[in-house]
Amino acid sequence: MRTRLTEILKIEHPVMLAGMGGVSYHQVVAAVSEAGGFGCLGASTMGHEEMVGEIEKVRGLTDRPFGVDLLTAAPQDLQAKVQDIIDGGASVFVAGLGIPAEVVDQCHSQDVLVVNMCGKVSHAVRAVEAGCDVVVAQGTEAGGHTGQVATMALVPQVVDAVGAQVPVVAAGGLFDGRGLAAALSLGADGIWVGTRFIATPEARAVAGYKDRLLAGAEDATTVTRAYTGKTCRVIRNSYTDEFAASGGTPEPFPGQVLKSMGDGANHLGCDADEPGIDPDREFMPAGQGMGAIDELVPAADLVRQFVAEAEAVLDRVATLRG
Ligand SMILES: Cc1cc2nc3c(=O)[nH]c(=O)nc-3n(C[C@H](O)[C@H](O)[C@H](O)COP(=O)(O)O)c2cc1C
Missing domain, CATH: 3.20.20.70 (Aldolase class I)
Structure with a gap:
Protein backbone atom coordinates (compact mmCIF):
# COMPACT_ATOMS: atom_id res chain seq x y z
CA MET A 1 0.00 0.00 0.00
CA ALA A 203 1.95 0.68 25.64
CA ARG A 204 2.59 2.45 28.93
CA ALA A 205 -0.50 2.85 31.12
CA VAL A 206 -1.32 3.31 34.78
CA ALA A 207 -3.06 0.46 36.65
CA GLY A 208 -6.60 -0.14 35.48
CA TYR A 209 -6.34 1.92 32.28
CA LYS A 210 -6.12 -0.98 29.81
CA ASP A 211 -8.78 -2.93 31.75
CA ARG A 212 -11.24 -0.03 31.56
CA LEU A 213 -10.51 0.37 27.87
CA LEU A 214 -11.20 -3.30 27.15
CA ALA A 215 -14.39 -3.29 29.22
CA GLY A 216 -15.98 -0.05 27.99
CA ALA A 217 -18.56 0.44 25.24
CA GLU A 218 -18.55 3.03 22.44
CA ASP A 219 -20.47 5.51 24.63
CA ALA A 220 -18.16 5.18 27.66
CA THR A 221 -16.24 8.38 26.88
CA THR A 222 -17.01 12.02 27.55
CA VAL A 223 -15.43 15.32 26.54
CA THR A 224 -14.35 17.21 29.65
CA ARG A 225 -12.12 20.11 30.72
CA ALA A 226 -11.70 18.50 34.16
CA TYR A 227 -8.15 17.22 33.67
CA THR A 228 -6.34 19.83 31.55
CA GLY A 229 -8.64 22.83 31.14
CA LYS A 230 -9.00 22.07 27.41
CA THR A 231 -11.67 19.86 25.87
CA CYS A 232 -10.36 16.31 26.19
CA ARG A 233 -12.08 12.99 25.42
CA VAL A 234 -11.59 10.52 28.29
CA ILE A 235 -13.21 7.48 29.84
CA ARG A 236 -16.14 8.86 31.84
CA ASN A 237 -15.91 8.31 35.61
CA SER A 238 -16.99 9.85 38.88
CA TYR A 239 -14.35 12.64 38.61
CA THR A 240 -15.72 13.79 35.21
CA ASP A 241 -19.31 13.43 36.45
CA GLU A 242 -18.58 15.51 39.57
CA PHE A 243 -16.84 18.18 37.48
CA ALA A 244 -19.84 18.40 35.16
CA ALA A 245 -22.29 18.50 38.06
CA SER A 246 -20.32 21.29 39.76
CA GLY A 247 -20.80 23.58 36.77
CA GLY A 248 -17.40 22.70 35.38
CA THR A 249 -15.29 25.88 35.39
CA PRO A 250 -11.66 24.87 34.87
CA GLU A 251 -8.41 26.73 35.45
CA PRO A 252 -6.94 27.82 32.10
CA PHE A 253 -4.46 25.34 30.58
CA PRO A 254 -2.17 24.17 32.12
CA GLY A 255 -3.49 25.21 35.56
CA GLN A 256 -6.18 22.55 35.50
CA VAL A 257 -3.49 19.89 34.91
CA LEU A 258 -1.95 20.86 38.25
CA LYS A 259 -5.41 20.96 39.86
CA SER A 260 -6.28 17.41 38.73
CA MET A 261 -2.84 16.21 39.81
CA GLY A 262 -3.41 17.81 43.20
CA ASP A 263 -6.73 15.99 43.39
CA GLY A 264 -4.85 12.71 42.90
CA ALA A 265 -6.73 12.12 39.63
CA ASN A 266 -4.01 12.68 37.03
CA HIS A 267 -1.04 10.31 36.80
CA LEU A 268 -0.72 10.31 33.00
CA GLY A 269 2.86 9.29 32.21
CA CYS A 270 3.28 7.13 35.29
CA ASP A 271 4.03 3.45 34.94
CA ALA A 272 1.73 0.50 35.66
CA ASP A 273 3.28 0.06 39.13
CA GLU A 274 2.50 3.63 40.27
CA PRO A 275 0.64 3.29 43.60
CA GLY A 276 -2.57 5.06 44.58
CA ILE A 277 -4.41 5.02 41.25
CA ASP A 278 -8.20 5.17 41.57
CA PRO A 279 -9.53 4.14 38.13
CA ASP A 280 -12.86 5.75 38.92
CA ARG A 281 -11.20 9.18 39.14
CA GLU A 282 -8.11 8.79 37.00
CA PHE A 283 -7.30 10.65 33.76
CA MET A 284 -7.68 8.03 31.01
CA PRO A 285 -7.93 9.62 27.57
CA ALA A 286 -9.71 7.36 25.06
CA GLY A 287 -11.67 7.67 21.84
CA GLN A 288 -15.09 6.43 20.79
CA GLY A 289 -13.54 3.40 19.08
CA MET A 290 -12.94 1.87 22.51
CA GLY A 291 -16.11 -0.23 22.36
CA ALA A 292 -14.53 -2.28 19.58
C1 LIG B 1 -3.92 8.74 25.91
C2 LIG B 1 -3.89 9.78 24.83
C3 LIG B 1 -2.96 10.80 24.91
C4 LIG B 1 -2.86 11.73 23.88
N1 LIG B 1 -1.88 12.69 23.96
C5 LIG B 1 -1.65 13.48 22.89
C6 LIG B 1 -0.52 14.37 22.88
O1 LIG B 1 0.22 14.47 23.86
N2 LIG B 1 -0.30 15.09 21.75
C7 LIG B 1 -1.11 14.97 20.64
O2 LIG B 1 -0.83 15.62 19.62
N3 LIG B 1 -2.20 14.18 20.64
C8 LIG B 1 -2.48 13.41 21.72
N4 LIG B 1 -3.55 12.56 21.72
C9 LIG B 1 -4.41 12.49 20.52
C10 LIG B 1 -3.80 11.50 19.53
O3 LIG B 1 -2.64 12.08 18.97
C11 LIG B 1 -4.74 11.07 18.40
O4 LIG B 1 -5.06 12.16 17.58
C12 LIG B 1 -6.00 10.37 18.83
O5 LIG B 1 -5.71 9.39 19.80
C13 LIG B 1 -6.67 9.72 17.62
O6 LIG B 1 -7.94 9.21 17.92
P1 LIG B 1 -8.21 7.71 18.48
O7 LIG B 1 -7.77 7.76 19.90
O8 LIG B 1 -9.66 7.53 18.31
O9 LIG B 1 -7.38 6.77 17.65
C14 LIG B 1 -3.72 11.65 22.76
C15 LIG B 1 -4.69 10.63 22.72
C16 LIG B 1 -4.78 9.70 23.72
C17 LIG B 1 -5.81 8.61 23.62
Whole structure:
Protein backbone atom coordinates (compact mmCIF):
# COMPACT_ATOMS: atom_id res chain seq x y z
CA MET A 1 0.00 0.00 0.00
CA ARG A 2 1.93 3.03 -1.29
CA THR A 3 0.71 6.58 -0.64
CA ARG A 4 2.29 10.03 -0.50
CA LEU A 5 2.64 9.42 3.24
CA THR A 6 4.67 6.21 2.90
CA GLU A 7 6.89 8.03 0.37
CA ILE A 8 7.52 11.14 2.44
CA LEU A 9 8.03 9.25 5.73
CA LYS A 10 10.01 6.42 4.07
CA ILE A 11 7.85 3.70 5.62
CA GLU A 12 6.10 0.54 4.38
CA HIS A 13 2.56 0.96 5.71
CA PRO A 14 0.43 4.15 5.95
CA VAL A 15 -0.23 3.59 9.66
CA MET A 16 1.07 6.04 12.25
CA LEU A 17 1.09 5.51 16.01
CA ALA A 18 -0.28 8.68 17.63
CA GLY A 19 2.17 10.50 19.89
CA MET A 20 0.04 9.91 22.96
CA GLY A 21 1.23 11.59 26.16
CA GLY A 22 1.51 9.00 28.92
CA VAL A 23 1.20 6.06 26.52
CA SER A 24 3.51 6.25 23.49
CA TYR A 25 6.87 5.49 25.09
CA HIS A 26 9.83 3.70 23.50
CA GLN A 27 8.51 0.12 23.55
CA VAL A 28 5.36 0.73 21.50
CA VAL A 29 7.04 3.35 19.29
CA ALA A 30 9.85 0.99 18.32
CA ALA A 31 7.43 -1.90 17.79
CA VAL A 32 5.31 0.12 15.34
CA SER A 33 8.27 1.49 13.42
CA GLU A 34 9.98 -1.89 13.29
CA ALA A 35 6.76 -3.38 11.82
CA GLY A 36 6.85 -0.87 8.96
CA GLY A 37 4.45 1.71 10.38
CA PHE A 38 5.49 5.03 11.88
CA GLY A 39 5.99 5.18 15.65
CA CYS A 40 5.74 8.52 17.41
CA LEU A 41 6.82 9.23 20.99
CA GLY A 42 4.28 11.15 23.06
CA ALA A 43 6.67 13.51 24.82
CA SER A 44 4.12 15.94 26.26
CA THR A 45 4.16 14.11 29.59
CA MET A 46 7.95 13.72 29.67
CA GLY A 47 10.53 15.94 31.31
CA HIS A 48 13.34 17.11 29.04
CA GLU A 49 15.88 14.47 30.12
CA GLU A 50 13.28 11.74 30.06
CA MET A 51 12.42 12.65 26.47
CA VAL A 52 16.08 12.51 25.42
CA GLY A 53 16.40 9.10 27.13
CA GLU A 54 13.26 7.77 25.44
CA ILE A 55 14.54 8.89 22.02
CA GLU A 56 17.82 7.07 22.68
CA LYS A 57 15.93 3.91 23.65
CA VAL A 58 13.89 4.00 20.43
CA ARG A 59 17.13 4.40 18.48
CA GLY A 60 18.55 1.40 20.33
CA LEU A 61 15.60 -0.77 19.29
CA THR A 62 15.12 0.21 15.63
CA ASP A 63 16.91 1.89 12.73
CA ARG A 64 13.60 2.75 11.14
CA PRO A 65 12.05 6.24 11.05
CA PHE A 66 10.17 7.57 14.07
CA GLY A 67 8.84 10.89 15.32
CA VAL A 68 8.28 12.84 18.53
CA ASP A 69 5.09 14.73 19.48
CA LEU A 70 4.94 17.77 21.76
CA LEU A 71 2.16 20.20 22.56
CA THR A 72 2.91 23.60 21.01
CA ALA A 73 0.86 25.25 23.74
CA ALA A 74 2.83 23.75 26.61
CA PRO A 75 6.64 23.98 26.57
CA GLN A 76 8.32 27.31 27.19
CA ASP A 77 11.53 26.18 25.48
CA LEU A 78 10.10 24.60 22.32
CA GLN A 79 13.18 25.34 20.17
CA ALA A 80 15.56 23.65 22.60
CA LYS A 81 13.31 20.60 22.87
CA VAL A 82 12.94 20.40 19.11
CA GLN A 83 16.73 20.56 18.74
CA ASP A 84 17.06 17.57 21.08
CA ILE A 85 14.46 15.74 18.99
CA ILE A 86 16.48 16.44 15.84
CA ASP A 87 19.83 15.57 17.46
CA GLY A 88 18.32 12.33 18.79
CA GLY A 89 17.64 11.11 15.26
CA ALA A 90 13.87 11.54 14.86
CA SER A 91 12.79 12.25 11.29
CA VAL A 92 9.54 14.01 12.21
CA PHE A 93 8.39 16.56 14.78
CA VAL A 94 4.65 16.45 15.47
CA ALA A 95 2.93 19.43 17.07
CA GLY A 96 -0.36 19.19 18.92
CA LEU A 97 -2.43 22.13 20.25
CA GLY A 98 -1.27 24.89 17.94
CA ILE A 99 0.84 25.64 14.89
CA PRO A 100 4.59 25.38 15.59
CA ALA A 101 5.56 28.23 13.22
CA GLU A 102 8.69 29.15 15.20
CA VAL A 103 10.37 25.76 14.66
CA VAL A 104 9.47 24.97 11.04
CA ASP A 105 12.69 26.43 9.55
CA GLN A 106 14.75 24.84 12.32
CA CYS A 107 13.35 21.41 11.40
CA HIS A 108 13.56 21.86 7.63
CA SER A 109 17.15 23.07 7.68
CA GLN A 110 18.06 19.80 9.42
CA ASP A 111 15.94 17.48 7.22
CA VAL A 112 13.18 16.93 9.75
CA LEU A 113 9.54 17.05 8.68
CA VAL A 114 6.85 18.94 10.61
CA VAL A 115 3.42 17.42 11.16
CA ASN A 116 0.54 19.38 12.70
CA MET A 117 -2.56 18.07 14.45
CA CYS A 118 -5.70 19.85 13.14
CA GLY A 119 -9.35 19.71 14.17
CA LYS A 120 -10.65 22.32 11.69
CA VAL A 121 -10.12 23.21 8.03
CA SER A 122 -8.91 26.73 8.87
CA HIS A 123 -6.29 25.28 11.20
CA ALA A 124 -5.00 22.96 8.45
CA VAL A 125 -4.80 25.88 6.00
CA ARG A 126 -2.76 27.95 8.47
CA ALA A 127 -0.51 24.97 9.24
CA VAL A 128 0.32 24.54 5.55
CA GLU A 129 0.86 28.29 5.16
CA ALA A 130 3.34 28.07 8.06
CA GLY A 131 5.26 25.38 6.15
CA CYS A 132 4.07 22.16 7.81
CA ASP A 133 4.72 19.10 5.63
CA VAL A 134 1.80 16.87 6.69
CA VAL A 135 -1.48 17.60 8.48
CA VAL A 136 -3.40 15.19 10.67
CA ALA A 137 -7.15 15.82 10.42
CA GLN A 138 -8.37 14.66 13.82
CA GLY A 139 -12.10 14.26 14.32
CA THR A 140 -13.97 14.69 17.60
CA GLU A 141 -14.21 10.91 18.07
CA ALA A 142 -10.53 10.91 19.03
CA GLY A 143 -9.16 10.26 22.47
CA GLY A 144 -7.30 13.16 24.09
CA HIS A 145 -7.67 16.86 23.27
CA THR A 146 -10.26 17.14 20.58
CA GLY A 147 -12.50 19.51 18.63
CA GLN A 148 -16.11 19.34 17.53
CA VAL A 149 -16.07 18.15 13.92
CA ALA A 150 -16.41 14.42 13.22
CA THR A 151 -13.74 12.50 11.30
CA MET A 152 -16.11 11.58 8.45
CA ALA A 153 -16.93 15.24 7.80
CA LEU A 154 -13.51 16.71 8.59
CA VAL A 155 -11.16 14.54 6.53
CA PRO A 156 -12.56 15.19 3.02
CA GLN A 157 -12.90 18.91 3.76
CA VAL A 158 -9.26 19.10 4.86
CA VAL A 159 -8.29 17.07 1.78
CA ASP A 160 -10.14 19.57 -0.43
CA ALA A 161 -8.48 22.52 1.31
CA VAL A 162 -4.83 21.40 1.50
CA GLY A 163 -4.56 17.90 -0.01
CA ALA A 164 -3.10 19.24 -3.26
CA GLN A 165 -0.18 20.66 -1.28
CA VAL A 166 0.55 18.14 1.50
CA PRO A 167 -0.42 14.60 2.53
CA VAL A 168 -3.43 14.48 4.85
CA VAL A 169 -3.63 11.84 7.58
CA ALA A 170 -6.97 10.87 9.12
CA ALA A 171 -7.44 10.42 12.88
CA GLY A 172 -10.20 9.90 15.40
CA GLY A 173 -12.19 6.72 15.97
CA LEU A 174 -10.10 4.58 13.60
CA PHE A 175 -9.42 1.20 15.16
CA ASP A 176 -9.08 -1.39 12.36
CA GLY A 177 -8.55 -1.86 8.63
CA ARG A 178 -12.06 -0.67 7.83
CA GLY A 179 -11.04 2.71 9.18
CA LEU A 180 -7.88 2.69 7.05
CA ALA A 181 -9.89 1.82 3.93
CA ALA A 182 -12.42 4.53 4.77
CA ALA A 183 -9.70 7.11 5.33
CA LEU A 184 -8.11 6.32 1.96
CA SER A 185 -11.55 6.52 0.34
CA LEU A 186 -12.02 10.01 1.82
CA GLY A 187 -8.78 11.10 0.15
CA ALA A 188 -6.42 10.73 3.10
CA ASP A 189 -2.92 9.31 2.63
CA GLY A 190 -2.88 7.29 5.84
CA ILE A 191 -4.11 7.07 9.41
CA TRP A 192 -2.92 8.25 12.83
CA VAL A 193 -4.15 5.86 15.51
CA GLY A 194 -4.24 6.39 19.25
CA THR A 195 -6.74 4.47 21.36
CA ARG A 196 -6.34 1.10 19.58
CA PHE A 197 -2.60 1.15 20.41
CA ILE A 198 -3.22 1.73 24.14
CA ALA A 199 -4.51 -1.86 24.23
CA THR A 200 -1.14 -3.38 23.40
CA PRO A 201 1.31 -5.08 25.75
CA GLU A 202 3.94 -2.48 24.79
CA ALA A 203 1.95 0.68 25.64
CA ARG A 204 2.59 2.45 28.93
CA ALA A 205 -0.50 2.85 31.12
CA VAL A 206 -1.32 3.31 34.78
CA ALA A 207 -3.06 0.46 36.65
CA GLY A 208 -6.60 -0.14 35.48
CA TYR A 209 -6.34 1.92 32.28
CA LYS A 210 -6.12 -0.98 29.81
CA ASP A 211 -8.78 -2.93 31.75
CA ARG A 212 -11.24 -0.03 31.56
CA LEU A 213 -10.51 0.37 27.87
CA LEU A 214 -11.20 -3.30 27.15
CA ALA A 215 -14.39 -3.29 29.22
CA GLY A 216 -15.98 -0.05 27.99
CA ALA A 217 -18.56 0.44 25.24
CA GLU A 218 -18.55 3.03 22.44
CA ASP A 219 -20.47 5.51 24.63
CA ALA A 220 -18.16 5.18 27.66
CA THR A 221 -16.24 8.38 26.88
CA THR A 222 -17.01 12.02 27.55
CA VAL A 223 -15.43 15.32 26.54
CA THR A 224 -14.35 17.21 29.65
CA ARG A 225 -12.12 20.11 30.72
CA ALA A 226 -11.70 18.50 34.16
CA TYR A 227 -8.15 17.22 33.67
CA THR A 228 -6.34 19.83 31.55
CA GLY A 229 -8.64 22.83 31.14
CA LYS A 230 -9.00 22.07 27.41
CA THR A 231 -11.67 19.86 25.87
CA CYS A 232 -10.36 16.31 26.19
CA ARG A 233 -12.08 12.99 25.42
CA VAL A 234 -11.59 10.52 28.29
CA ILE A 235 -13.21 7.48 29.84
CA ARG A 236 -16.14 8.86 31.84
CA ASN A 237 -15.91 8.31 35.61
CA SER A 238 -16.99 9.85 38.88
CA TYR A 239 -14.35 12.64 38.61
CA THR A 240 -15.72 13.79 35.21
CA ASP A 241 -19.31 13.43 36.45
CA GLU A 242 -18.58 15.51 39.57
CA PHE A 243 -16.84 18.18 37.48
CA ALA A 244 -19.84 18.40 35.16
CA ALA A 245 -22.29 18.50 38.06
CA SER A 246 -20.32 21.29 39.76
CA GLY A 247 -20.80 23.58 36.77
CA GLY A 248 -17.40 22.70 35.38
CA THR A 249 -15.29 25.88 35.39
CA PRO A 250 -11.66 24.87 34.87
CA GLU A 251 -8.41 26.73 35.45
CA PRO A 252 -6.94 27.82 32.10
CA PHE A 253 -4.46 25.34 30.58
CA PRO A 254 -2.17 24.17 32.12
CA GLY A 255 -3.49 25.21 35.56
CA GLN A 256 -6.18 22.55 35.50
CA VAL A 257 -3.49 19.89 34.91
CA LEU A 258 -1.95 20.86 38.25
CA LYS A 259 -5.41 20.96 39.86
CA SER A 260 -6.28 17.41 38.73
CA MET A 261 -2.84 16.21 39.81
CA GLY A 262 -3.41 17.81 43.20
CA ASP A 263 -6.73 15.99 43.39
CA GLY A 264 -4.85 12.71 42.90
CA ALA A 265 -6.73 12.12 39.63
CA ASN A 266 -4.01 12.68 37.03
CA HIS A 267 -1.04 10.31 36.80
CA LEU A 268 -0.72 10.31 33.00
CA GLY A 269 2.86 9.29 32.21
CA CYS A 270 3.28 7.13 35.29
CA ASP A 271 4.03 3.45 34.94
CA ALA A 272 1.73 0.50 35.66
CA ASP A 273 3.28 0.06 39.13
CA GLU A 274 2.50 3.63 40.27
CA PRO A 275 0.64 3.29 43.60
CA GLY A 276 -2.57 5.06 44.58
CA ILE A 277 -4.41 5.02 41.25
CA ASP A 278 -8.20 5.17 41.57
CA PRO A 279 -9.53 4.14 38.13
CA ASP A 280 -12.86 5.75 38.92
CA ARG A 281 -11.20 9.18 39.14
CA GLU A 282 -8.11 8.79 37.00
CA PHE A 283 -7.30 10.65 33.76
CA MET A 284 -7.68 8.03 31.01
CA PRO A 285 -7.93 9.62 27.57
CA ALA A 286 -9.71 7.36 25.06
CA GLY A 287 -11.67 7.67 21.84
CA GLN A 288 -15.09 6.43 20.79
CA GLY A 289 -13.54 3.40 19.08
CA MET A 290 -12.94 1.87 22.51
CA GLY A 291 -16.11 -0.23 22.36
CA ALA A 292 -14.53 -2.28 19.58
CA ILE A 293 -11.39 -3.10 21.54
CA ASP A 294 -11.61 -6.24 23.65
CA GLU A 295 -8.11 -7.70 23.76
CA LEU A 296 -4.49 -6.66 24.01
CA VAL A 297 -2.73 -7.24 20.68
CA PRO A 298 1.01 -6.74 20.08
CA ALA A 299 1.58 -3.44 18.27
CA ALA A 300 3.38 -5.02 15.31
CA ASP A 301 0.45 -7.39 14.74
CA LEU A 302 -1.93 -4.43 14.79
CA VAL A 303 0.04 -2.63 12.07
CA ARG A 304 -0.11 -5.71 9.85
CA GLN A 305 -3.81 -6.28 10.63
CA PHE A 306 -4.71 -2.70 9.69
CA VAL A 307 -3.17 -3.18 6.26
CA ALA A 308 -4.45 -6.72 5.58
CA GLU A 309 -8.01 -5.79 6.61
CA ALA A 310 -7.97 -2.59 4.54
CA GLU A 311 -6.81 -4.48 1.48
CA ALA A 312 -9.62 -7.01 1.96
CA VAL A 313 -12.19 -4.22 2.37
CA LEU A 314 -11.00 -2.38 -0.72
CA ASP A 315 -11.07 -5.64 -2.73
CA ARG A 316 -14.62 -6.31 -1.55
CA VAL A 317 -15.75 -2.80 -2.41
CA ALA A 318 -14.18 -3.15 -5.86
CA THR A 319 -16.33 -6.23 -6.53
CA LEU A 320 -19.48 -4.13 -5.94
CA ARG A 321 -18.82 -2.44 -9.27
CA GLY A 322 -19.61 -5.75 -11.00
C1 LIG B 1 -3.92 8.74 25.91
C2 LIG B 1 -3.89 9.78 24.83
C3 LIG B 1 -2.96 10.80 24.91
C4 LIG B 1 -2.86 11.73 23.88
N1 LIG B 1 -1.88 12.69 23.96
C5 LIG B 1 -1.65 13.48 22.89
C6 LIG B 1 -0.52 14.37 22.88
O1 LIG B 1 0.22 14.47 23.86
N2 LIG B 1 -0.30 15.09 21.75
C7 LIG B 1 -1.11 14.97 20.64
O2 LIG B 1 -0.83 15.62 19.62
N3 LIG B 1 -2.20 14.18 20.64
C8 LIG B 1 -2.48 13.41 21.72
N4 LIG B 1 -3.55 12.56 21.72
C9 LIG B 1 -4.41 12.49 20.52
C10 LIG B 1 -3.80 11.50 19.53
O3 LIG B 1 -2.64 12.08 18.97
C11 LIG B 1 -4.74 11.07 18.40
O4 LIG B 1 -5.06 12.16 17.58
C12 LIG B 1 -6.00 10.37 18.83
O5 LIG B 1 -5.71 9.39 19.80
C13 LIG B 1 -6.67 9.72 17.62
O6 LIG B 1 -7.94 9.21 17.92
P1 LIG B 1 -8.21 7.71 18.48
O7 LIG B 1 -7.77 7.76 19.90
O8 LIG B 1 -9.66 7.53 18.31
O9 LIG B 1 -7.38 6.77 17.65
C14 LIG B 1 -3.72 11.65 22.76
C15 LIG B 1 -4.69 10.63 22.72
C16 LIG B 1 -4.78 9.70 23.72
C17 LIG B 1 -5.81 8.61 23.62
